[in-house]
Amino acid sequence: xxxxxxxxxxxxxxxxxxxxxxxxxxxxxxxxxxxxxxxxxxxxxxxxxxxxxxxxxxxxxxxxxxxxxxxxxxxxxxxxxxxxxxxxxxxxxxxxxxxxxxxxxxxxxxxxxxxxxxxxxxxxxxxxxxxxxxxxxxxxxxxxxxxxxxxxxxxxxxxxxxxxxxxxxxxxxxxxxxxxxxxxxxxxxxxxxxxxxxxxxxxxxxxxxxxxxxxxxxxxxxxxxxxxxxxxxxxxxxxxxxxxxxxxxxxxxxxxxxxxxxxxxxx
Numbered sequence: 622x623x624x625x626x627x628x629x630x631x632x633x634x635x636x637x638x639x640x641x642x643x644x645x646x647x648x649x650x651x652x653x654x655x656x657x658x659x660x661x662x663x664x665x666x667x668x669x670x671x672x673x674x675x676x677x678x679x680x681x682x683x684x685x686x687x688x689x690x691x692x693x694x695x696x697x698x699x700x701x702x703x704x705x706x707x708x709x710x711x712x713x714x715x716x717x718x719x720x721x722x723x724x725x726x727x728x729x730x731x732x733x734x735x736x737x738x739x740x741x742x743x744x745x746x747x748x749x750x751x752x753x754x755x756x757x758x759x760x761x762x763x764x765x766x767x768x769x770x771x772x773x774x775x776x777x778x779x780x781x782x783x784x785x786x787x788x789x790x791x792x793x794x795x796x797x798x799x800x801x802x803x804x805x806x807x808x809x810x811x812x813x814x815x816x817x818x819x820x821x822x823x824x825x826x827x828x829x830x831x832x833x834x835x836x837x838x839x840x841x842x843x844x845x846x847x848x849x850x851x852x853x854x855x856x857x858x859x860x861x862x863x864x865x866x867x868x869x870x871x872x873x874x875x876x877x878x879x880x881x882x883x884x885x886x887x888x
Contacts, residue, residue, distance in 0.1 A: 648715045650677055654690060655704045655712065663702075672835050672842075676753075679844065679852045683776075684757045684803070688850025692832065753808035753842075753854050756782055757887060760800045763791070771824075772796060772884060774804050777849035782806070783824045784882035794886040801887040810881040811855035813843060814874045815865055824879035827853050831871050834862065843867060845875055 646667075653663035664674035678690050689708035692701070704712070758776035770791045774782045782804045786794075796802060814821075817828050832852065833844040841862045844854045853875045867873070 645715075647677055647681060648712055650674060651681075651689065651704060651708055651712050652716075654678075654702055655709060658701055658703060660692075660702045675833060675844070679854070680755060682850035683755055683852060685850070686757075690850070752805035752883065753856070754804075754806040754811070756804045756806075756851065757801065758782065758804065760796055760798050760802055763796065763798060765791075771879060772802075774802055774884075776804070777847060777851050779849075780827055780847050780851065782827075782882060783879045784884045785824075785879040786884055790884075794884065796884070796886065803885040803887050805883040805885065806853075806877055806881060808842065808854045808856040810877050811853065812876045813855045813857055813861075813865065813867070814876060815867070815871065817872050817874045819874065819876075821876055823876045825877050825882070826874050828872065828874045829853075831867060831869050831873055834867055834869060836862070843873070845873055 649667050650663060650669070653666040654660065657663045657666060660674050660678070661671050664671045667674075669677075681689050685707075687707040688705050689711065691703055691705055756774070756776040758774040758781075760772060761775045761781065762771075762773040764771040764773075765788065768787065769785050770788055772784050772786060772791070774784065776782055784804060794802070812823070819826075827845065827847055829845040829847045829852075831843060832846045833842070835842040835844075836859060839859060840856050841859050842854055842856055843862070844852050846852055855875055
């Protein structure tokens with residue numbers, strides 16, 4: 622088959638001080654939240670589900686240096702939602718840059734050769750993760766062992782995540798106290814307990830009120846508010862939700878092993 626010539630296209634990503642990139646779809650959701658004052662109405666406006674909207678908001682808050690969206694209580698789909706000043710600054714900055722970026726791409730398209738080869742190279746360097754929980758934080762402690770090393774990451778003023786990695790991984794990631802890293806935790810690796818004082822052998826226990834319970838055919842997603850705009854999500858069976866009598870506003874702990882945490886170096 623003939624190799625059809627490519628056409629240069631691009632998108633703009635706005636970086637915060639913590640180097641977190643925000644793409645157009647995320648910015649449009651933030652803009653809709655600011656306009657509607659409601660996640661459910663904002664989701665309809667941008668053409669996504671209520672659950673997807675909250676997933677994106679949680680991900681942005683967890684990875685940003687400051688909360689971007691604040692919420693108020695009001696039931697499963699009630700309550701108000703608003704952008705913080707930081708969130709509004711992100712939206713305004715993105716809108717200004719996007720127009721400049723469009724003109725730049727148009728000019729660059731007349732100068733770049735072999736666009737297909739360039740696109741193939743760039744695609745090979747992209748990474749997508751399926752981990753539901755992603756926390757950006759600062760390395761506060763590194764405790765070496767005989768084989769493995771424990772790395773503690775501060776993700777908010779009051780919450781930390783510990784990960785167990787090999788000494789080889791520590792060296793490859795070039796981690797040190799003060800470095801910025803991202804902790805990935807699958808929602809299926811998280812255990813929930815309504816006994817927040819429960820003693821457990823698991824290294825990580827993040828505690829906060831339940832802010833959302835989304836039921837599926839078999840499993841449910843339960844989201845806890847960790848403060849500072851951070852959240853953690855657990856996937857448990859619907860039967861477990863009923864047995865634990867989980868409801869919005871109830872205090873709970875998300876428990877997971879340090880070995881269940883994957884660390885990424887944030888360059």
